[in-house]
Amino acid sequence: MTRVLDTTPLPWHRERWQQAVALFKSGSAGHAYLLSGEADTGKRYFAMMLAEYLLCRQPSAEAACARCSVCLLNAAGNNPDMLSIEPEEGSKQIKVDQIREIRQFLETRSHGFGKRVIILDTAENLGISSANALLKGLEEPPQDVIFLLISDRPKAVLATISSRTQVFRLPRPERSDVLAWLLFSGAAQSAADLELIIDLAQGRPFVARAILDSGTAAHLQEIGDTLLALAQGNDYPVAVASRYSKSQCTELLGVLLYWLSELSKHRLTGATTLLKGQSLRAAASLLQAAGTDDKPPAAAQTHALLRLYSAVAAAQGQMIGSSNPNTQLMLEDLLLQMRRIFLKG
Numbered sequence: 001m002t003r004v005l006d007t008t009p010l011p012w013h014r015e016r017w018q019q020a021v022a023l024f025k026s027g028s029a030g031h032a033y034l035l036s037g038e039a040d041t042g043k044r045y046f047a048m049m050l051a052e053y054l055l056c057r058q059p060s061a062e063a064a065c066a067r068c069s070v071c072l073l074n075a076a077g078n079n080p081d082m083l084s085i086e087p088e089e090g091s092k093q094i095k096v097d098q099i100r101e102i103r104q105f106l107e108t109r110s111h112g113f114g115k116r117v118i119i120l121d122t123a124e125n126l127g128i129s130s131a132n133a134l135l136k137g138l139e140e141p142p143q144d145v146i147f148l149l150i151s152d153r154p155k156a157v158l159a160t161i162s163s164r165t166q167v168f169r170l171p172r173p174e175r176s177d178v179l180a181w182l183l184f185s186g187a188a189q190s191a192a193d194l195e196l197i198i199d200l201a202q203g204r205p206f207v208a209r210a211i212l213d214s215g216t217a218a219h220l221q222e223i224g225d226t227l228l229a230l231a232q233g234n235d236y237p238v239a240v241a242s243r244y245s246k247s248q249c250t251e252l253l254g255v256l257l258y259w260l261s262e263l264s265k266h267r268l269t270g271a272t273t274l275l276k277g278q279s280l281r282a283a284a285s286l287l288q289a290a291g292t293d294d295k296p297p298a299a300a301q302t303h304a305l306l307r308l309y310s311a312v313a314a315a316q317g318q319m320i321g322s323s324n325p326n327t328q329l330m331l332e333d334l335l336l337q338m339r340r341i342f343l344k345g
Helices: 011-026 043-055 067-077 096-106 129-137 175-184 190-202 205-213 218-231 235-242 249-269 276-291 298-320 328-344
Strands: 032-036 082-085 116-120 145-152 166-167
Touching: 011 043, 011 166, 011 175, 011 328, 032 043, 043 067, 043 116, 043 145, 067 145, 082 096, 096 116, 129 328, 175 190, 190 205, 190 218, 190 249, 205 218, 218 235, 218 249, 218 276, 218 328, 235 249, 235 328, 249 276, 249 298, 249 328, 276 328, 298 328
Parallel strands: 032 145, 032 166, 082 116, 116 145
Antiparallel strands: none
16 A cells, blocks of 8 residues: 655654754764664654665655655655564564564565665564564675664663664654644644543653554543542442453553552642543542541542552553563452552552
8 A cells, every 4th residue: 555655754853853864864874773763753664764765766855755765665655665664463572483584685685776674663572583583684784774673662672672773762742742743633622622632642642643543542531530439439340340341451451550650640749730531630629528527638649649659650561562561350449459559549
């Protein structure tokens, strides 16, 4: 399927993009880069745009031309001088067979008599065998090959791999940049609705975009209503975990993490502007009532909320990483902790 090539860097990547272009124009660029940054903030977009720029026959000052024969091949997704590797569907690991594709690619010559680019997504998911199979290519690559490795967790990339790359850190976007980007890309929602979606996406622009594109904003609100029922004692951790563990665990963790973040800040500052949505405002009122008279003070509540926030963030990391947690038991434990905060104060 033909697509329109990306020729404009994301607003929060503009400075880093200019640095990358200047580096390759100078002729002093290396052969392997590790593009690191937070999840869902546009690293793959950056890598693809850079690959297309490097392969373009007639690039402009800062982007691929989108018109030459190579750009047309890139748009069609069948340029033999670009190889993209990522975990196969249903797997979190990059397999040895996929690395063999890289080795075969390295053994061929450029079809366009120019540069060739290998994009390896989620480099932290290289196992030891896969990493060992990749090492020779990283150590002794053909002169015309550029490696672009991508990672949300650069510290989890095996040292044998990361030590043979130059790290290129991509910044987290400012909230205002995410809002402007969503509005510019044609989001029909009001700025206030987009603010809530950005909150639910934890500031990650491509998660916010996915929420908008999939129409799941109402579903996320339904999760908020479920958490409120749990806080009120009208639902039970085991039942909620059973409903969400198989296919919606990630969404539930995301909304729960957002709630804990905003409730913690609200208890510390008293700012009601943090509370977006009826369910969250109702939950804050419950928490306020639980912290009166002989109940634990706000400081103790905040401490409990932040402790649970850390546990939920760790659970998210397990879901993203290579481990395979028991989601039913994990959610039961987290939701039980949440219910205790509200019912005990």
